[in-house]
Amino acid sequence: MEKKQYVLGTYGRAPITMERGEGSYLYDTTGKRYVDFCAGIATCCLGHCHPVVVEALEKQAHKLMHCSNLYGIPEQEELAELIVRRVVGIDGQIFFCNSGAEANDGIIKVARRFGHRHPAMDGTPRYEVLTFNKSFHGRTLGSMAATGQRKVQVEFDPLLTGFRYVDFNDMEALRATVSKETCGIMLEAVQGEGGVNPVEPEFLREVAELCQEKDLLLMLDEVQCGFARCGAMMGWQAICPDIQPDLISCAKGIGGGFPMGCFWVSNRSIDDSGTPLSSIMTPGSHGSTFGGTPLACAVSHAVVNEMLRLDLAARAKKSGEHIKRTVKGWRFPCVETVRGLGLLRGVALKPGSFAVPEGKTPAAHVNDLCREAGLLACPAGPDTLRLIPALNIPEEVLDEGLGILRAVLGSLV
Ligand SMILES: *Cc1c(COP(=O)(O)O)cnc(C)c1O
Numbered sequence: 001m002e003k004k005q006y007v008l009g010t011y012g013r014a015p016i017t018m019e020r021g022e023g024s025y026l027y028d029t030t031g032k033r034y035v036d037f038c039a040g041i042a043t044c045c046l047g048h049c050h051p052v053v054v055e056a057l058e059k060q061a062h063k064l065m066h067c068s069n070l071y072g073i074p075e076q077e078e079l080a081e082l083i084v085r086r087v088v089g090i091d092g093q094i095f096f097c098n099s100g101a102e103a104n105d106g107i108i109k110v111a112r113r114f115g116h117r118h119p120a121m122d123g124t125p126r127y128e129v130l131t132f133n134k135s136f137h138g139r140t141l142g143s144m145a146a147t148g149q150r151k152v153q154v155e156f157d158p159l160l161t162g163f164r165y166v167d168f169n170d171m172e173a174l175r176a177t178v179s180k181e182t183c184g185i186m187l188e189a190v191q192g193e194g195g196v197n198p199v200e201p202e203f204l205r206e207v208a209e210l211c212q213e214k215d216l217l218l219m220l221d222e223v224q225c226g227f228a229r230c231g232a233m234m235g236w237q238a239i240c241p242d243i244q245p246d247l248i249s250c251a252k253g254i255g256g257g258f259p260m261g262c263f264w265v266s267n268r269s270i271d272d273s274g275t276p277l278s279s280i281m282t283p284g285s286h287g288s289t290f291g292g293t294p295l296a297c298a299v300s301h302a303v304v305n306e307m308l309r310l311d312l313a314a315r316a317k318k319s320g321e322h323i324k325r326t327v328k329g330w331r332f333p334c335v336e337t338v339r340g341l342g343l344l345r346g347v348a349l350k351p352g353s354f355a356v357p358e359g360k361t362p363a364a365h366v367n368d369l370c371r372e373a374g375l376l377a378c379p380a381g382p383d384t385l386r387l388i389p390a391l392n393i394p395e396e397v398l399d400e401g402l403g404i405l406r407a408v409l410g411s412l413v
Contacts, residue, residue: 014368014371016028016029016032016371017029020048020049021036021044021047021048021049022047022048022049023047023048023049023050023390023393023394023397024036024039024047024048024389024390024393024394024397024398024401025048025397026048026376032374033374034371034374034375034376035374035375035376035397035400035401035404036048036376036389036390037375037376037377037378037387037388037389037401037405038376038377038378038388038389039388039389039390040257041224041252041378041388042192042224042229042252042253042344042388043252043253043255043256043257044256044257044390045227045228045229045253045256045303045307045312045390045391045392046256046303046306046307046312046390046391046392047390047392047393048257048390050256050306050392052302052303052306053256053257053258053299053302053303053306055302056298056299056301056302056303057258057295057298057299059298060075060294060295060298060299061295063294064294064295065293065294065295066290066293066294066295067293067294068289069287069288069289069291069292073292073293073294073297075292075294075297075298075301076094076096076292076294076297078297078301079094079096079292079297079300079301079304080093080094080096082301082304082305082308083250083262083264083304084264086233086304086308087226087227087233087234087304088233088234088248088264089233089237090244090245090266091266091267091268092264092265092266092267092278093264093265093267093278094262094263094264094265095262095263095265095281095286095288095291096260096261096262096288096291096292096296096297097251097261097262097263097288097291097292098259098260098261098288098290098291098296099138099251099259099261100137100138100143100221100223100224100249100250100251100252100261101137101138101139101140101142101143101144102138102140102251102261102288102291103223103249103250103251103261103262103263104137104138104140104142104143104146104186104221104223104249104263105138105140105142105143106249106263106286107186107219107247107248107249107263107265108129108142108143108146108184108186108219109142109285109286110217110247110263110265110277110280110281111129111183111184111186111217111219111247112125112127112162112183113280113281113285114126114183114184114217114270114277114280115127115128115181115183115184117270117280118183118215118270118271120180120181121180122180124180124181126180126181126182126183127162127181127183128162128163128164128179128181128182128183129146129162129163129182129183129184129185129186129219130163130164130165130166130174130177130178130182130184130185130186131146131147131148131163131164131165131166131185131186131187132148132165132166132167132168132187132188132191133148133149133165133166133167133168133194134148134149134168134191134194134195134197134381135147135148135149135165135168135186135187135188135191135194135221136149136152136188136191136192136193136194137186137221137223138223139152141156141159141160142160144156144159144160145159145160145161145162145163146163146186148165148194149193149194162181164177164179168187168191168197168199169199169200169203171203171206171207171210174207174210175210178210178214178216182214182216183216183217184211184216184217184218184219184246184247185207185210185211185216185217185218185219186219186220186221187199187204187207187219187220187221188220188221188222188223188224188225188235189204189220189222189225189230189234189235189236189238189239190224190225190230190235190239190340190341190344192223192224192225192344192380192386193224193380193381194380194381195339195346195348195380195381195383195384196339196340196344196345196346196380196384196386197339197346198239198339198340198341199239199240201239201240204236204239204240204243205240205242205243208240208243208244208245211246217246217247217277218243218244218245218246218247219245219246219247219248219249220234220235220236220245220247220248220249221249222234222235222236222248222249222250223249223250223251223252223261224252224344225341225344226248226250226252226253226254227250227252227253227254227304227307228253228307228312228313228316228342228391229252229253229316229342229343229344229388229391230316230320230340230341230342230343230344231313231314231316231317231320231341231342231343232313232317232342233307233308233313234248235341235344238317238341238342239341244266244268245266246265246266246268246277247263247264247265247266248263248264249261249262249263250262250263250264253303253391254300254303254304255296255299255300255303256299256300256302256303258296258299258300258303259296260296260297260299260300262292265277265278265281266278307391310392312391312392313342313391315391315392316342316343316391317341317342319342319343319389319391319393319395319398320340320341320342320343320344320345322395322398323338323343323345323387323398323402324338324345326402327347327402327405330406330409330410332409332410332412333350333353334349334350334353334354334409334412335347335348335349335350335409336348336349336350336383339384343387343388343389343391343393344386344388345386345387345388346380346384346385346386346387347384347385347386347387347405347409348383348384349362349363349366349383349384349385351383353412354412354413355412355413361379361382361383362382362383363379363380363381363382363383363384363385364379364382366385366408366409366412367379367385369408369411369412370385370404370405370408373404373407373408374404375401375404375405375408377405387405389401
C-alpha cells in the first residue's frame, strides 16, 4: 500500500521504513533493530522518545500549542533566557524560527540591515556576506546562495546576490576577498555536511580580528555543531572560546527532534552612542507565524535544560574521543583519519582503497553496508562517513555500533 508517488522525490531514500524509536535504537517495520549513529541528522540529541521530551510535549499540548507572536509568549522568554545565559553566554537577544535555513536567512537579513546602517565610505550600503567552500547553510533561496557547494544550486539560478566563497581555513584568500560591500563573514565551527571539517583555532581567531578591523559581523552557523554536539554548548566554544560572535544561527539539536530553530543577535554596541546590534531589528523587520510557538519552546526548554543538567557537552566530548581512539586503533587501510569534535565525527575513507559500485560514492556505499548490518550513520561529502549519535548514547550502545562499523570496514576489499 505504498503511496510514495504522492511525495515529491527530493530525497534518495533508503529502502527501509522506521516504525518506532527508543533511546539510541530505531526499529523498522520488519522489526529489525538499528543502532542509531544518525539521530535524525544530529537532531535527536537525547535519543528517541526521551521521557523528559515526551512529557514536556504532552503537558504543553494540553495547555496551549500556538497563539501567534501577536501576544506575549512566556515560554519563548524562558527559553531565550536559557539560551542567552547558559548556551551562548554573551549578552544578546533571540529570534525563534523553525529550521536551520530560516535561521540563516535571518542572520543574513540582520547583516544586510547592519550594512545599511554602517555603509561603505562612499555611503553605499554594504550587503555582501563571505562564506566558505564546502559549507552548508540550507535550502532556501538565501541559505542556498550562502552555501559554498555548487551541487545544491544547480539550475536554481539566478542566485540571490551578495555572497562570495573562500577556501576554509585560508586567511590570505579571505583577506583578499573582503570588499567595500562586505558586511559579514559566515562560517560553521565544524563544517557538517561538507565533510566534518573543523575550523582551525588560529583561523577563527584571525577571522574575528578581521571582522573587528573591517567593521564586519562575525556570523556563526551553529545549526549542526551547536547545542553540546562538539563537546561544548556551542561549537565555537570547543575551538576558540574567547572570540565574540555577532550573530549565531541554531536549529537541529535545539529541539531534540521537534522542529525548532533560532538565531541570536549580540547586544554589543555598534557605534559611539552605544546602539546595540540587536536593536536594529525593529518591530516589523522580521517575522515567522510559527516561530517560537509555546509548544516548540516548551519542548526545546526541556531538551536544553536536560542537556545542561546532565552536562551532555562533557559527555559528547568523552564519547567522541572514544570513537576516534577506537576507530583509529583498528588501523584499517580504508580509514585515512577520523575528523571532527565531540559527537560530530567523520571517518575519512581512503579513496581507491576498496571497490565501490558504479554510480555510488565511497561514503554512500559504506553507509549502505552499515545500514544493512544494523547501524545507521550518514555520509558527509563523497568520502566521509559521519557519526552523529545522540549525546546521551549509553556506552554499551556506542560500543555495539562501533562493533558493527568495525565488521563493515574490515570486510571492505
Ligand atoms: C542542516 C543544516 C542547515 C539547514 O537546516 P534545515 O533545518 O535543514 O533548514 C544549515 N546549516 C547547517 C550547518 C546544517 O547542518
